[in-house]
Amino acid sequence: MTDTIELRDICHHFDAGRERIELFRGLSFTVRGHETVAIIGPSGAGKSSLLSIAAGLERPAGGTVCCTLDGASADAWALRARSGFIFQQFHLLPELDAIGNLALPLRLKGHLDAFAVAARWLERVGLKDRARHRPHQLSGGEQQRVAVARAFVTAPRFIFADEPTGNLDVQTAESVAALMFDCARETGCGLVIVTHSKPLAMRADKTWLLAAGRLEAAA
Template identity: 50%
Template sequence: MSNHIALENVSQSFSAEETKVELFNNLNLTINQGQSYAITGPSGTGKSSLLMLMSGLENPSSGSCTYVENGQKKSLTLLRENIGFIFQQFHLLPELTALNNVALPLKLRGDKQALTKAKTWLDKVGLSHRLAHKPLQLSGGEQQRVAIARALVFEPKFIFADEPTGNLDQHNATEIADLLFACCQENNAGLILVTHSHALANRAEHIFSLADGHGIATAIEQLEAVS
């Protein structure tokens, strides 16, 4: 079996106004490196929380989330440097230019080619003319592109994206989706998307639909374009 992230009997809940809210119960899910997944479902069913659990950024109320490499179970924290996360709210550093926001993950790793690689990725997302602009000088869609370039610049093993095309028009959304899926294939990365877009979800190899507190995993074939 390929390297993968394993969620076993995972439940997640939180307290709100002295009431316990359960998002999901006893979910079992395997995320294989090199495959693509979409998480869909109505608002409030825990899609973003599930994404945070898969990436190791949050811990479940119960159950386990592990990274299995060459048959050996390991803590998800060991995978953290190989995870790219595209947040819905971007989380760009306002004092840094687009170029330096993208280069930052590489600089933290001591990569001397950080700026060169960052320029390459900003060009890939169509922002070669915005290198010196800070986040507040960019539109929401442009900020999303910077966030995507930052997540992909170090070629992670797994890419997690929370509504990655939610702030883009249809043309730009298609271009960014093409880029995400191409990166997944070229680098043998796992791609996990939270999305309300049926078109984007249907491009994934697997769909995980959350509803009524329970997850239903469904494998689908890649859809052919209908002319």
């Protein structure tokens, strides 16, 4: 049975001083496992908030988020435990080398073969020879490749990526984008990306435009 995340009649806002800013109201959409989805739209439209709500990281002001994993209903905690995350800032631990950054989430889950699995993923993203380099010894593109591998290393059901190529030059962004989509399709997990990049969004199976509080299929 396909894993799904379903957002129903979602409303969300934030308060700026005495003013309440409505991001969206009555918004609904579904993400399915094995599906790649891009969310585009202007700055301030609420794309990152929508991604956080879908990932179970943030509670909406209204509406419900329903998740199914392995054919059974799952709560936000279970969804987070089976998800991987990629951000614009790489968020690698500076005191750990590349393989240590990859092995850490596996070790936290009790995997005895954490470093072996991490090594295989480093090779998959083309950084086998950089395993013992710390983040400050890696280029931005290499750091994001480590971050991509870290997101996939625990065999998640869904990957959530927030502007994953925003800090990269055009050529590096293209290679990282290709890597993300290839890994998603190889592993069969769902991939949800928030991006300003049209070339990146065009890689997705579905592209949604979030603007003026509405979510519509992009042309």
